[in-house]
Amino acid sequence: GQNIDQPTEMTATEGAIVQINCTYQTSGFNGLFWYQQHAGEAPTFLSYNVLDGLEEKGRFSSFLSRSKGYSYLLLKELQMKDSASYLCAVRDRSGNKLVFGAGTILRVKS
Amino acid sequence: GAGVSQSPRYKVAKRGQDVALRCDPISGHVSLFWYQQALGQGPEFLTYFQNEAQLDKSGLPSDRFFAERPEGSVSTLKIQRTQQEDSAVYLCASADGQETQYFGPGTRLLVL
Numbered sequence: 001g002q003n004i005d006q007p008t009e010m011t012a013t014e015g016a017i018v019q020i021n022c023t024y025q026t027s028g029f030n031g032l033f034w035y036q037q038h039a040g041e042a043p044t045f046l047s048y049n050v051l052d053g054l055e056e057k058g059r060f061s062s063f064l065s066r067s068k069g070y071s072y073l074l075l076k077e078l079q080m081k082d083s084a085s086y087l088c089a090v091r092d093r094s095g096n097k098l099v100f101g102a103g104t105i106l107r108v109k110s
Numbered sequence: 111g112a113g114v115s116q117s118p119r120y121k122v123a124k125r126g127q128d129v130a131l132r133c134d135p136i137s138g139h140v141s142l143f144w145y146q147q148a149l150g151q152g153p154e155f156l157t158y159f160q161n162e163a164q165l166d167k168s169g170l171p172s173d174r175f176f177a178e179r180p181e182g183s184v185s186t187l188k189i190q191r192t193q194q195e196d197s198a199v200y201l202c203a204s205a206d207g208q209e210t211q212y213f214g215p216g217t218r219l220l221v222l
Binding site for chain 1: 151
């Protein structure tokens with residue numbers, strides 16, 4: 001089976017940097033995804049890691065360590081619009097379905 | 111280009127009623143997925159299509175749930191004899207093969 005853990009809630013200040021961690025235990029691994037989901041909206045793709053290391057995309061970066069079963073999403077220069085739920089998901093061995101964590105609700109305050 | 115669309119956006123059903131939820135994937139995407147998302151939780155996998163073939167239905171919670179994609183594009187998720195525990199957001203996603211999955215806005219189902 002697969003188990004994805006991430007913190008339930010985090011609060012950060014506008015303009016700051018925040019790191020959202022995700023740990024996973026899986027019977028197979030074929031990539032890790034981060035999605036952003038605003039309340040009542042569709043999850044929106046942010047990043048994808050399949051090899052160890054850091055992937056940077058503008059204000060967002062994502063890191064993966066396969067040996068540790070660990071990833072993080074780093075958000076820089078936080079804006080109020082970054083308040084959302086951030087979902088960590090592992091793609092299973094078949095390369096088809098995604099297994100999601102429960103999501104981390106990020107609140108950005110001014 | 112157009113993203114994934116779903117209809118209806120909201121559905122209220124009486125317990126025991128049958129419902130049908132529609133998904134229009136991104137044009138040309140061969141892979142289509144259905145997920146169920148309970149309040150405060152991440153999406154949970156229901157079923158997967160590659161073109162018209164349903165290759166994985168391991169996540170369907172009971173035989174009341176049925177999905178089809180007869181022509182390899184539009185898909186319908188049908189729930190028969192709805193129960194209160196079926197209340198959730200039903201998300202559809204499509205992908206170009208095994209690439210990134212792009213999600214629709216979901217159908218919010220409330221069973222009374």
